[in-house]
Amino acid sequence: MGVGFSIPEAVNGSPQPETDLRAPTYHEDIASIILDNCSSCHHPKGGAPFDLMSYKDVRRRGRQIVQVTQERYMPPWKAEPGFGEFEGARVLEKESLALIEAWVKGGMKEGNPEKSPEIPKYESGWRLGKPDLVVQMKEPYLIPAEGPELYERFVIPLDLEKDQYIKAAEFRPTSPQGVHHVFIMRTNKSRQKGGDGLGFEGELLEGWTPGAITRFLPEGVSKQILKGDYLVLRSHLKPSGKAEYEQSQIGLYFGDAPKRVLTGMRLHNNSMDIPAGDNNYVVSDSLVVPADSDAIGIAAHCHYLGREVRATATFPDGSSKWLLLIKDWDFNWQEHFRYKEPVYLPKGTRIDMTIVFDNSGKNPQNPFNPPRRVRYGGTSTDEMAIMYVEVLLKNESDFPEFKNLLIEGKRKRKEEVRRKREKLKKEMQEKANKKD
Numbered sequence: 001m002g003v004g005f006s007i008p009e010a011v012n013g014s015p016q017p018e019t020d021l022r023a024p025t026y027h028e029d030i031a032s033i034i035l036d037n038c039s040s041c042h043h044p045k046g047g048a049p050f051d052l053m054s055y056k057d058v059r060r061r062g063r064q065i066v067q068v069t070q071e072r073y074m075p076p077w078k079a080e081p082g083f084g085e086f087e088g089a090r091v092l093e094k095e096s097l098a099l100i101e102a103w104v105k106g107g108m109k110e111g112n113p114e115k116s117p118e119i120p121k122y123e124s125g126w127r128l129g130k131p132d133l134v135v136q137m138k139e140p141y142l143i144p145a146e147g148p149e150l151y152e153r154f155v156i157p158l159d160l161e162k163d164q165y166i167k168a169a170e171f172r173p174t175s176p177q178g179v180h181h182v183f184i185m186r187t188n189k190s191r192q193k194g195g196d197g198l199g200f201e202g203e204l205l206e207g208w209t210p211g212a213i214t215r216f217l218p219e220g221v222s223k224q225i226l227k228g229d230y231l232v233l234r235s236h237l238k239p240s241g242k243a244e245y246e247q248s249q250i251g252l253y254f255g256d257a258p259k260r261v262l263t264g265m266r267l268h269n270n271s272m273d274i275p276a277g278d279n280n281y282v283v284s285d286s287l288v289v290p291a292d293s294d295a296i297g298i299a300a301h302c303h304y305l306g307r308e309v310r311a312t313a314t315f316p317d318g319s320s321k322w323l324l325l326i327k328d329w330d331f332n333w334q335e336h337f338r339y340k341e342p343v344y345l346p347k348g349t350r351i352d353m354t355i356v357f358d359n360s361g362k363n364p365q366n367p368f369n370p371p372r373r374v375r376y377g378g379t380s381t382d383e384m385a386i387m388y389v390e391v392l393l394k395n396e397s398d399f400p401e402f403k404n405l406l407i408e409g410k411r412k413r414k415e416e417v418r419r420k421r422e423k424l425k426k427e428m429q430e431k432a433n434k435k436d
């Protein structure tokens with residue numbers, strides 16, 4: 001932070017007496033902001049389209065940087081501050097915004113390079129550092145330039161010498177533009193139905209969506225993988241206008257056996273039928289927490305029409321708390337949020353999910369122009385409404401209750417699909433009758 005430099009005056013552009021004013025310089029005032037908040041993505045392997053590592057890099061884009069930081073478009077962070085406290089929140093302080101602006105207005109002075117903070121090294125290309133084990137799809141898969149979206153499964157052997165516990169599984173696509181999302185599953189021979197490893201039942205290790213940033217599980221928490229296990233990637237790929245090869249890599253990070261049981265609760269509603277032009281179509285779901293637990297993370301999923309995402313916990317005593325609020329949902333920045341401190345959810349707490357869709361022509365993300373009626377479906381131009389709350393159990397013996405909750409959720413969704421099919425059938429019949 002600048003010394004003897006008065007921010008408000010400089011921002012207003014009203015010159016102050018020379019005596020107490022020093023124009024901010026890159027190395028003394030700006031480098032630390034950029035290196036701490038931007039370079040983790042804006043480096044050669046970081047996924048952003050250009051680097052922000054050096055004075056030259058930053059000077060070249062000075063004005064644009066003022067704009068994107070003021071608009072809070074960068075650094076990307078969708079959770080509304082004050083509605084749940086998350087680890088690694090990427091939110092610039094007001095002082096930093098003002099400093100950047102003042103630096104650009106002041107002519108983007110370089111200053112003394114000796115005063116620059118150390119430039120971080122991102123040699124391994126992995127966000128979490130060098131993994132303990134890196135595996136890769138056996139062969140590159142060609143995503144054509146055009147055509148329908150593709151759903152593929154790729155089997156990747158792990159060849160573990162012994163059972164392991166993992167703290168994180170980081171996914172690295174070779175063509176981020178061509179990957180819509182990926183579920184990293186673990187499975188083994190005993191669960192395999194077909195000989196090719198594809199007819200399997202597996203367990204979700206990690207999901208990847210654009211903009212997702214993998215984090216380590218908290219202290220004392222890990223997931224087990226067994227000797228003989230292999231990974232199956234359930235990949236949803238999308239032609240990007242340019243033919244590209246995808247040969248995803250996964251980096252695994254090992255740790256110790258867990259001290260507490262980790263599981264998840266899923267909210268889901270696939271009954272949506274959003275009329276063309278409707279800018280405020282609301283979908284919701286709720287569940288009741290079956291036993292005492294601590295929420296450690298939350299993720300939401302919808303596609304391009306999603307505008308606002310809300311999650312709350314209402315406790316047995318009637319009080320309530322925000323679990324997540326996103327006012328400006330962006331399909332490209334779907335984050336798996338981890339709470340700074342676990343949120344205690346006593347048995348009987350109600351979790352509510354609300355997702356608001358905007359299917360009007362005013363939604364810049366709307367894939368259709370003019371807007372069309374949109375329903376639930378797996379393609380990106382269909383919609384979804386899902387939320388996943390990661391929880392640690394207070395008592396291991398409560399695990400079956402959480403498992404039942406997932407099974408019950410699945411049953412409910414199947415029922416929804418059945419009702420929806422009936423409704424559609426009726427609609428088609430009515431149409432046919434009209435023609436007669």
Ligand code: HEC
Pocket residue numbers: 034037038039040041042047048049052061064065068069074075076090092
């Ligand atoms: C989590 C990763 C990430 C972080 C952190 C990040 N960026 Fe970006 N940035 C991206 C990606 C990816 C793009 C390209 C896609 C887009 O424009 O949304 C981008 C685009 C940009 C653009 C171009 C915007 C445009 O309209 O073309 C600017 C300027 C930018 N970033 C500046 C910054 C600055 C300044 C910071 C830090 C204050 C920052 N970014 C932090 C990932 C990141």
